[in-house]
Amino acid sequence: MSTPVCMTPPANPVENFLRTDRMPHIWCPGCGIGTTVNCFSRALLDSKTDLTKLSIVSGIGCTGRVAGYVNLDSFHTTHGRAIPFATGLKLANPEMTVVVYSGDGDLFAIGGNHLIHAARRNVDLKVICVNNLTYAMTGGQTAPTTPLDVITATAPYGTYDPAFNLPFLVEAAGAVYVARWTTFHVRQLARSMAEMFKKKGFGFIEIISPCPTLYQRRNKMGDALDTMKFYKQFSKIKHGAPTAEVGLTKSGEIIVGKFVDRERPDFTSMMRAHLEHALGEKYIPVEGPVCS
Amino acid sequence: MHADPVGVLTGAHFLDGDHAACEGAIAAGARFSAGYPITPSTEIVERFSHRAPKIGGTFIQMEDELAASIAILGAVWGGVKAFTVTSGPGFSLMMEHIGYAAMTETPCVFIDVQRGGPSTGLPTLPAQADMMQVKWGSHGDYEIIALCPNSPQECFDLTIKAFNLAERYRVPVFVMMDEVVGHMTEKVVIPPAEQIEVEPRRWTSKDKSAFQLFAPCGEEQTPEMTRAGEGYNVHVTGLTHDERGYPNMTPAVQDRMIRRLVSKIRDNADKICMVEQDEIAGADVVVISYGITSRVAQRAVENARAEGLKVGTLRLITAWPFPEHIIRAMAPNVKGLVVPELNLGQMVREVERCAAGKCKVIAVGHAGGTVHDPAQILKAIQEAAK
Numbered sequence: 017m018s019t020p021v022c023m024t025p026p027a028n029p030v031e032n033f034l035r036t037d038r039m040p041h042i043w044c045p046g047c048g049i050g051t052t053v054n055c056f057s058r059a060l061l062d063s064k065t066d067l068t069k070l071s072i073v074s075g076i077g078c079t080g081r082v083a084g085y086v087n088l089d090s091f092h093t094t095h096g097r098a099i100p101f102a103t104g105l106k107l108a109n110p111e112m113t114v115v116v117y118s119g120d121g122d123l124f125a126i127g128g129n130h131l132i133h134a135a136r137r138n139v140d141l142k143v144i145c146v147n148n149l150t151y152a153m154t155g156g157q158t159a160p161t162t163p164l165d166v167i168t169a170t171a172p173y174g175t176y177d178p179a180f181n182l183p184f185l186v187e188a189a190g191a192v193y194v195a196r197w198t199t200f201h202v203r204q205l206a207r208s209m210a211e212m213f214k215k216k217g218f219g220f221i222e223i224i225s226p227c228p229t230l231y232q233r234r235n236k237m238g239d240a241l242d243t244m245k246f247y248k249q250f251s252k253i254k255h256g257a258p259t260a261e262v263g264l265t266k267s268g269e270i271i272v273g274k275f276v277d278r279e280r281p282d283f284t285s286m287m288r289a290h291l292e293h294a295l296g297e298k299y300i301p302v303e304g305p306v307c308s
Numbered sequence: 309m310h311a312d313p314v315g316v317l318t319g320a321h322f323l324d325g326d327h328a329a330c331e332g333a334i335a336a337g338a339r340f341s342a343g344y345p346i347t348p349s350t351e352i353v354e355r356f357s358h359r360a361p362k363i364g365g366t367f368i369q370m371e372d373e374l375a376a377s378i379a380i381l382g383a384v385w386g387g388v389k390a391f392t393v394t395s396g397p398g399f400s401l402m403m404e405h406i407g408y409a410a411m412t413e414t415p416c417v418f419i420d421v422q423r424g425g426p427s428t429g430l431p432t433l434p435a436q437a438d439m440m441q442v443k444w445g446s447h448g449d450y451e452i453i454a455l456c457p458n459s460p461q462e463c464f465d466l467t468i469k470a471f472n473l474a475e476r477y478r479v480p481v482f483v484m485m486d487e488v489v490g491h492m493t494e495k496v497v498i499p500p501a502e503q504i505e506v507e508p509r510r511w512t513s514k515d516k517s518a519f520q521l522f523a524p525c526g527e528e529q530t531p532e533m534t535r536a537g538e539g540y541n542v543h544v545t546g547l548t549h550d551e552r553g554y555p556n557m558t559p560a561v562q563d564r565m566i567r568r569l570v571s572k573i574r575d576n577a578d579k580i581c582m583v584e585q586d587e588i589a590g591a592d593v594v595v596i597s598y599g600i601t602s603r604v605a606q607r608a609v610e611n612a613r614a615e616g617l618k619v620g621t622l623r624l625i626t627a628w629p630f631p632e633h634i635i636r637a638m639a640p641n642v643k644g645l646v647v648p649e650l651n652l653g654q655m656v657r658e659v660e661r662c663a664a665g666k667c668k669v670i671a672v673g674h675a676g677g678t679v680h681d682p683a684q685i686l687k688a689i690q691e692a693a694k
Contacts, residue, residue, distance in 0.1 A: 035543070038554060071536045073382070084543060084555060089536040091385060092545035092555075093378060094408050100342075100375035104382025104390070105536060107366050108340050112386065112537050133371040291361045300314075300364040302339070305387020305535055 030057035033067075035087050042081060046240025048199035048225030049079055052146050053086065055202050056117070059209035070113045073102040075122035077153045078227075079146040082117045096127030099134045102141050109305050110284055113142070113213060120147040120161040124180055128160070135189035135218045137283040142212050143220045147182065148227040149264075156230030163266045167234045181263035186220045187276050193219035194259065194276035199226065200247035201272060208274060217282040224270055235266070309508050311335045311468075313501035315363045323496040325463040325489040326351035329419055330359070331496070332467025333391050335504050338417070339365035340390035342379035344372055344398060347431045348487040349421035352393040373398035377405035381414045385544065387535035389471060389509075391417035395487075396425040399438055400445075406480055407446030408546050410569060413478035413522065413531060415509070417470045420482060421490040422650075424676035434487035435676030436599055437651035442482050443628050449566050451573035453580055454482040454628040456598040460494045466625070472507035473580065477572055478530045484627060486650065488600040488679060509533055516540055522565075523551040529572040573629055582625035583634060591620030592643045593692045596635075596659055598624040600679055601648050608648075608685035617693050627655060635662035644668035644692025648685045650676045668692050 034057070043049050060067065067088060074083035076095035083090035093101045098116045106114045116123075123131050123145050134141060150168060151157040157170040161182065165174045183194045193215050197205040205223060212219035226232055226243035237243065247270065254262075255273040262271040281289070291299045315334040323331070330352045333341070341360070343353035357367040366383075370376040373394055380390040394402060399420050409416050422438050424430030442454050453473050455466045463485060470481040512519050512532035521542050522531050531551075534540045547555040548562045573580065588594060593612070597605045602623045612619045620642075622634065635658075639645065644667055647656040652673040660669045670688045674680050 035554075068539045069537050084545060087541050089541055090543045091382070092543070092547065093381075094404055094546060097374060097378045097405070100370060100379045101382035103368070103370075103375075104340065104342060104379035104384075105386040106382075107368060107379075108383035108386030108388040108390070109535065109537055129371050130375050133375070295361055298362050300362060302364055302366050305537075 029061060030054055033057040033060060033086055033088070035085055038085055041085055043078065044229040046226060046228035047078070048148065048223070049082065049146055051199040051202060052144070052205070052223050052225065053082055055206040056144065056209060058206040059213065062206065063210035063213045065113060065213055069111055070115065071105060072115045072117055073098045073105065074116070075118040075127060077119040077122045077151070078148070079117065079119035080122060096122055096125070097130065098122065099127060099130040099141065099143070103134060103139050106140060107284070107302070110302060111304055114140070115142045115144065117144045119152075120145060120149065120182070121151045121159045124182060125160045132185070132189040135186055135191045135220070138190055138192060138217045138280055139283045140216055141218055143218070144209065145182065145220065145222050146225045147222050148225045148231060150227055150231045152227045152230055156227070156234060163264050166266050169230070179264065181259065182222045183262050183275050184259040187259045190218065190280065191220045191276060192217035192278050192280050195274040196222040196224065196262065196272050198224040198247040198251055198270060198272060200244050200251065215277070217280060224264070309506055311501040311504035311506045312337060316501040316504065317498050318500045319498060321496045321498065322493060323460050324351065324491050324493045325457065325460040325485055326421065326491065327355050328460040328463040328496045329467045329483060329485065330355040331498060332464040333417065333471065334359060334363065335464070335498065335501070336389065336468040336471035337506055338389045338391050338471065339363070340380065340383040340388045342368050342370045342376040342383070342390075342392055344370055344376045344394070346395045346398045348423055348490050349393040349395045349419065351490070352419060352421075373401035374404065377402035377418070378408065380416055381405060381409055381412070384414050384416055385536055387537070389415075391419065393419040393421065395421050395423045396429060396438060397427065399441065403445040406452070407448060407450065409480040410446070410450035410452065411546050412544050413569070414480070415474040415478050416480050417467070417474055418480060418482050419467065420484055422484065422486040430677050432487065433677045434600065434679065435650045436486055436601065437654065437676060439484065439627055439649070439651065439654040442484060449570055451570050452480055452482060452628055453477070453573065453626065454484050456484050456624060456627050457489055458599050458602045458623070459489065460492060460496045463489060464496050464498065468504060468506070472505065475507040475509055476530065477528055477576070478510065478533065479573065484599065486600050520551040521553045522549060524568055524572070528576060529568055577629035578633070580626060580629055581631040583631050584623040584625060586621045588620040588622065588638065590618055592618045593646060593689050594620040594622050594638060594642055595646045595648070595685065595689065596622045596624065597648050598627055598655065601650060604679045604682055605648050605685050607682035608689060611682065611686050612689045617689060619689055624655070630658045630662075632662045635659055636664070639663040639666035642667050643694070644670055646670050646672060646685065646688045646692050648672035648674070648680050648688070650674050650679070
């Protein structure tokens with residue numbers, strides 16, 4: 017007697033997090049963004065985050081499309097402005113966990129001013145930055161994260177302007193949690209995300225991610241698999257590394273790990289404590305959305 | 309429904325237009341504002357920063373107008389009523405998010421206290437030169453609503469109206485003040501809360517599986533709404549989207565969506581438009597004006613009437629949508645329409661379009677910095693009456 021066999025393949029545990037009715041997605045073969053979404057889903061599972069009280073806010077670009085594929089309250093905003101949108105959402109509805117999921121160009125070029133101010137205020141936002149070192153959606157132009165001597169669509173002879181070191185910048189601006197991984201480090205990345213979701217304040221994770229279609233191809237760096245091998249060979253885990261020393265080069269070492277994990281009161285706590293002190297019983301704090 | 313009494317300072321006050329507009333926003337239920345300081349609008353959020361912590365509200369000073377104008381949209385999707393305020397240069401920076409608000413049908417209010425431009429222009433002096441920018445400033449096709457108060461009392465009343473219209477049509481609504489109205493101080497009567505009508509958000513009661521965030525409902529052709537954290541798992545995008553909010557960049561969906569964004573205002577224009585008319589019947593000349601200019605024009609009209617001229621007045625309380633049918637009906641029956649405004653010819657283009665050659669249309673332009681000399685307007689009335 018044979019045991020009855022269930023013919024339905026077991027559902028992938030992350031499937032519940034996805035808008036499967038929107039598949040297939042727009043990302044290229046070998047792109048790292050899907051890998052980061054998988055890690056994100058696993059982090060949400062592992063951290064047992066209340067998904068009803070979780071919002072995701074994206075800007076514009078390849079990573080900006082993440083908001084459209086996850087089955088959460090999701091907001092695909094304007095180029096560079098995911099963080100101020102998320103700030104308004106969080107302050108109006110403080111019980112929400114608000115994740116900002118966007119790319120390096122969106123967060124550090126057009127949106128750079130917003131990012132440093134949100135970090136300065138220590139607004140309780142969880143920022144996930146997929147850094148593919150280029151503007152991928154528009155065809156691979158030079159970004160503020162593109163390392164020196166890299167060929168791009170707008171630097172046909174190679175780049176000559178220095179790139180931002182994202183963890184260094186974000187730490188200096190005031191973030192309480194700063195980590196970096198590559199799309200090779202899926203388990204570490206998922207653990208790091210789960211850790212950040214539980215920490216109050218402005219958290220930031222940079223994920224170095226391949227763009228085989230534009231960045232790797234143009235620079236003769238091979239395909240997606242070659243990039244994984246490169247990440248494996250050249251990444252070095254250094255928790256607590258001084259962020260000033262983690263800048264990226266075209267083909268040099270990639271320092272990964274958790275660089276910053278510190279305590280600093282977040283914006284809402286500062287505001288409440290201050291207004292309670294200044295106004296006493298006259299202060300009515302915002303407990304939740306109050307719209308009629 | 310009625311205003312929440314917590315925010316309403318019932319009584320007679322002596323307020324400038326900026327402060328009155330802030331009280332209007334609070335009475336309408338606004339509990340969030342994000343701002344970036346710019347003369348001559350700053351007093352509105354200065355007052356809000358003082359009032360908000362005592363009424364369960366939040367004010368945050370952002371790093372620029374781009375941030376302020378989208379922080380309020382985030383707050384609206386968080387579940388509150390929200391507004392921002394600005395003037396010329398800041399208004400230019402906010403254009404992107406005015407388009408985003410129109411595209412995502414996010415109810416919100418922008419108050420623009422107009423000053424002379426272009427560029428930095430006249431930071432402390434009046435103009436009415438953003439009237440076309442407010443209609444056409446962001447890219448693409450969309451419709452908005454713009455109101456023009458001419459007194460501190462109206463700054464209070466029309467700011468409430470602006471919030472109500474924003475909620476009814478899920479559209480950005482603009483209070484187009486000017487420096488003079490913003491800084492003039494007059495009596496402002498704030499009624500008891502139970503006498504202030506407040507439009508509730510179009511909260512959906514539909515089941516989570518049946519609800520579509522962008523499916524039109526009712527004669528307003530406007531969808532119902534929810535907020536983050538209610539379990540509806542909404543998707544909101546500035547991309548062309550279908551009724552579920554899912555991106556769908558096809559000509560068919562673009563056509564359906566943009567036509568509805570436009571028609572929900574155009575088809576309801578008669579219900580939205582507000583004007584004030586005086587002695588139109590039998591008039592040879594009608595002076596069409598709005599905002600502070602309507603008060604200056606009144607002197608010219610009275611002087612013209614004293615000379616025996618038959619002059620009526622039409623005040624645009626709603627600049628957008630433009631009250632087309634009123635002008636179309638009026639033009640064949642008058643000799644001329646006189647349009648003074650603190651710009652070199654903006655709303656007069658709409659008047660000319662609707663008059664369609666049936667009567668003279670005389671613009672009385674002014675580059676801004678002060679108000680008109682009533683004699684300029686009188687001269688135009690005399691010319692029109694010939």
